[in-house]
Amino acid sequence: MSEPRLKLAIATPLPADAEAVLRAEPRIELLHEPSLIPAQRFPSDHYGEADFKRTPEQEAAFDALLARADAVYGIPDEDPAQVARVCTTSVRWVATTAAGGGSLIGAGGLDDSTLERIAFTSSAGVHARPLAEFALLGVLAGFQRVPELKAQQAARVWPDRGDFPRGLAGARILVLGLGHIGREVSRLLSALGAHVTGTSRHATSDPHAHAVVHPDRLEEAAANADALIVTLPATVLTRHLVSRAVIAALPAGATVVNVGRGTVIDEAALTEALESRHVGFAALDVFETEPLPSKSRLWELPNVLVSPHAATMNRDEDRLIAELLVFNARRLLDGEPLKNRIDTHEFY
Template sequence: MTASPSETSSDGGRERLRAVIAVPLPDDLVELIRTAEPRLEVVSRPDLTPPTRHPADWGGDPAFRRSPEQQAEFDRLVDDADILFGVPDVDADALSRTVAANPRLRWVHTTAAGGGASVKAAGLTDEALQRIAFTSSAGVHGSTLAEFAVFGIFAGAKDLPRLLRQQADREWPGRWAMRQVDELTVLVVGLGGIGKVVAAKLSALGATVLGTSRSGEPVDGVSELVAMDDLAEAASRADAIVVTLPGTDQTTGLIGQQVFDAAPDGVIIVNVGRGTVIDEDAMIAALNSGRIGFAALDVFAVEPLPADSPLWQHPNVLISPHTAALNPAEERRIAELFADNATRLLDNQPLRNPINTHEFY
């Protein structure tokens, strides 16, 4: 649900919606939002948000601590906002506190593509979920994650682990055949913002792309849409499986033993969605048996990946520490998305990337 500007402006006589930047955001991008939508009152207090360690470091330096006075000031800011850019401190408990303290809050934009997880973890009341619109940054990371997915498929097709082992051992073996991507059939599990870009890139490279979709609507580059009930059958025809799904109750463990048992030996697995979508125990067993020939993983069921996880040492696994989405342009893209949605809110138009507050994706 979104409140109209007139409803909000009549609350306490405020003439403009007040948008508070609740996470670190460079000054030039704060100005971008102000310029793009001058009807907003944009409030930014960089002295109250943590310093960043890299672009799009929304949580900032974990060593950062506010003084009691600074924390009280930060709380006052977010508690008087009509709109929040980012979940305060990227912390579900802080979101829960803010929502309870701020009856005027009407919209929260999450900087994560899977922002529904934070909203779910906040444990908000039904009243709050009806009162406040929640949006995510889905799609902003699509191209970056799709490139990692393509990289993972190339790495598997060209047997990157074997090449690295031979190079480390200074071994010059007899010649051996590599697979070609344009001869592969790739199953993309999830044709949302990321999956559509993955499908387009793989199709352009000549791969045959199968894909799952809730809507059943045709997707460019996808040769065949697959129902979720037919996932194992589709896996039996796939040389590679790319997972792009968000983490929800419905997707937890979706890619498990049944799918791996159906897949051909040497199948390539790439996960750029959420780690919980893959049953990691079943995946490790499939890696050990050779059913999975190579896995490129950006996400894991538990993060950081525990030091005792066998995935760290597995010779046919490439680990990316949930960093494949990061790109120097991410902050700007999210600021532009937020500004566009602010205009939509003010013009009583539907917001982009609304979070489903039943399944939280």
């Protein structure tokens, strides 16, 4: 008797190297029709060409393909309004492209029976290294006074020695969240001699963190932090966790980095703190509203690095996600728990 196969429908741009990984798994039957999916513009692009539009006949063909599937990879256009579309009656598993895919599922407005029937997973872990490297960049840029150096360069000024840069050795770094990203941030920083404090709502341990505190103690922990790094997803519990009070508790001149989700930080309070230089520097890859509105004062502040939610991007991302899909497909077929399963109560 032949082994059961999983019918995996593709609902997001899929490059050739990732497709090859999926087709190499004999237990996956790939349902992939490239003409029904927008072409990828660049590696790790999960939206595709902006002017792509299906004809009515193609829309019907796409829905027919989804109706045959046991599992689906991706949400069309990363649009919450499209979440229900991929949750057909035959689907048992939906894999999202993002590490924070829970927020997309949570915004999809699915009923309780659908949330119970279907397993949802994220690509958590795939993006940990590039995001950790961006976090390291942000901390170093703040500590090494990069905005000040750029201003002096623009003015062609060779000043007398001023304030000394802040070294990483012995620096006190507060890392919010000890998931895949937070642990990689902790590992890199501790290797460079930083004193890392992590936060977790659970009894989480991290071999690279000197201490782990509950978020209820965030103001206390912030008061002793030279830099604060956010790696948390967007949930009801994390919204504005970095509040005005937490920002005020930071020592003057502290550095803030966000590689989690924009809603975790009270952006208005952070902007004011940057303008007053209470926060000396911020490296932000995510924002409360994306794209960042043109009227946002963050665009023009010299002590802010604005990254367009692109710190996750790397040329290996699509292949790594495909390898994760194969791993979870085997587990689903074997009746084993899926890796990175999304909590459909808190959606992370």
